Amino acid sequence: MTHTTTAFGAEYDTVVVGAGPAGVMAAMKAAARGTVLVLESSSMPRDKSCGGMLNEHAQEFIAGIAPIPRSMVRTPEHVNFRYVDWDRGIRKPTSLRFLNVDRRQFDDWLVSLLPGNVHVVSSSPVEGFTQDAGGVSVTVSVAGDDHTVRCNNLVGADGARSTVRRTLGEGSVSTYVTLQDFCKLEGELEPYFDCIYMRDIGDSYAYSYIVPKGEVALVGSVYYPKTRRPHEKQDQTMDILRATLPQLGEMVKREASVALHVRSAADVVAGRSHVLLAGEAGGFMSPTSGEGISYAMNSGAAAGMAIASSAPDDALAAYSRAVGHIGSNIRRKLRWLPFMESTWGKYLAGFVPTPIVSKMTEGL
Ligand SMILES: Cc1cc2nc3c(=O)[nH]c(=O)nc-3n(C[C@H](O)[C@H](O)[C@H](O)COP(=O)(O)OP(=O)(O)OC[C@H]3O[C@@H](n4cnc5c(N)ncnc54)[C@H](O)[C@@H]3O)c2cc1C
Structure with missing residues (x-):
């Protein structure tokens, strides 16, 4: 992994937007197919407001990568x-x-695990992109100047207020x-x-x-x-x-x-064409507990593995299949919401x- 704040190339196999757990996992796995550029709008190490509570699914996932x-x-x-x-x-x-855990240190440690063909650039917000038959052209702002980067697949892992999701024309989640x-x-x-x-x-x-x-x-x-x-x-x-x-x-x-x-199954969107959405950008989060780290890592890794094992045109289909069970898990949890959010539900739980x-x- 190389980390800079300015210099990067004009072409990568995959561009990932966001260096949270979804983006890092997507980059780590997609690197098996070719070069990866991670674009992060914040300075790094980033500060993500979070309780830093890793549930057993998150711990299990991490145990498969490194202690x-x-x-x-x-x-x-x-x-x-x-x-x-x-x-x-x-x-x-x-x-x-x-x-x-300390969430800032946790995020920074995840980034440190990225392989050598992943280039991470901080303080570089992605502003939008266009898709054509050959791939995706991504517009990124660096120190006030716009640059274009070309890639075969783009992963939107840019969190709850995802620019990538909005640019795709998918409704944003409240x-x-x-x-x-x-x-x-x-x-x-x-x-x-x-x-x-x-x-x-x-x-x-x-x-x-x-x-x-x-x-x-x-x-x-x-x-x-x-x-x-x-x-x-x-x-x-x-x-x-x-x-x-x-x-x-x-x-x-x-x-x-x-x-x-997250209020409905329609909030969960895997992407469109050459663009994949992972983590909160794709609606992957527990609607009932607010737990998001395990969903981000699992969906991010699934996006990266779909890219690594497919041609650019087929990555989204492979990803949609791979996250089907996460969508079912979210739908199941959604059934509890009316009870959990109502005054009587909160009272009865006692x-x-x-x-x-x-x-x-x-x-x-
Ligand atoms: C207050 C709070 C407490 C929480 N506590 C817990 C907890 O204890 N345990 C738990 O499991 N979950 C918790 N969560 C949820 C969890 O933090 C998230 O679900 C998880 O971080 C989502 O990961 P992600 O990679 O999808 O997105 P994020 O971690 O949000 O990462 C997205 C990244 O994209 C970057 N970005 C955004 N827009 C752009 C752009 N245009 N260009 C480039 N980069 C961009 C952002 O700067 C950010 O670094 C909490 C959430 C909140 C708000």
């Missing part, structure tokens, strides 16, 4: 998911277990608004990944989560699309949580971001026996 470096694992090393009805003081621990606070820890928190429902924040509030991570606690909240004044709502949420959790000390950082709000909550969350 996870200990240096990026935070304390407590493992946390179990716990359902919390804040207003009624109900806590239901589950057997769902996550590895607790997005949750997320805010994540980093609070200094002033005492120990129980070693759980708490998913919290509370009623005082109003209808635009979906849920919050708290996870201890080394010297800080991450306190994130997820608000439904088009939520107004989310920062005020997050301040209100923090006041409520702090009243019971004095361990949540000074807030040292707040991140605002978005996450896919009455469900803990072992059943634990079993149910395994399928989310």
